[in-house]
Amino acid sequence: METNKIPNKIVKGNLKRLNLQRVQGIALHHMAHPNADIKTVEGWHINQGYNAIGYNFWVGFDGTIYEGRGLTLGAHTLGHNETTIGIGFQGDYSKDVVMPVEQFNAGIDIISFVKAKVPSIVKIGGHKDYMATACPGQYFPLEEMISGKKRSVEMIYNYVDDNMPEWARVPVQWAVDKGIVKGDGNGLNLDDKDLKYITYIYRAFKVKEG
Ligand SMILES: [Zn+2]
Structure with missing residues (x-):
């Protein structure tokens, strides 16, 4: 410091x-x-x-x-x-x-x-x-x-690639393919919370599909 x-x-x-x-x-x-x-x-x-x-x-x-x-x-x-x-x-x-x-x-x-x-x-x-x-x-x-516990600096994910946590890649790619996630022209602009919610939506659809 x-x-x-x-x-x-x-x-x-x-x-x-x-x-x-x-x-x-x-x-x-x-x-x-x-x-x-x-x-x-x-x-x-x-x-x-x-x-x-x-x-x-x-x-x-x-x-x-x-x-x-x-x-x-x-x-x-x-x-x-x-x-x-x-x-x-x-x-x-x-x-x-x-x-x-x-x-x-x-x-x-x-x-x-x-x-x-x-x-x-x-x-x-x-x-x-x-x-x-x-x-x-x-x-x-x-x-x-x-x-005394530091905050983590928030990550922004613009692409489905190696920077994105592995657990989120299939759900996010699915959401992109379905047109649920569109991004803003510069990329997907997703934060960690977005990855979680997209994963929940993905799971909900998968459960519904059986
Ligand atoms: Zn003061």
Whole structure:
């Protein structure tokens, strides 16, 4: 895993030291904005009079992990900045949206990275687990991320070939031959769920045919 420097990072004065032995938790945040990027968020915080972006780390939709304050004192969770590391996530997860798999998996990476650097951490939670707030939003996959199990990157199948799981090839070819699956001109555009449903339909027809 790599962390990236914020381009033209703004830091005013010296950031305060964080006594890592006192740090017991990680607080996960969203931006409550659909697409504000790292520089925009940094700008918000600078305009509020912060010395630098408040988060210790920040994760973009594409899975890029930025070092904000790193392992110095953050400014993200009122009353808990001395004892938590704050990780910000691009996006508004109060809205019914699905976190991109790249961002989700990068979230798991940065949590493991921070836990390895700060062994006294015993709690990983959302901002709301430390104080009264809705952050990081009800659609943030909080428990799933805390579980530490990465999501698999979704496969798209455009052809009946060796890339397609073997169990699905006969059913999909049958569905293509019957005109049930037509594709979109660039290929079949099927995901793993589609393969399953097509297989169920195939079996149902086969059962009916006896
Ligand atoms: Zn927050």
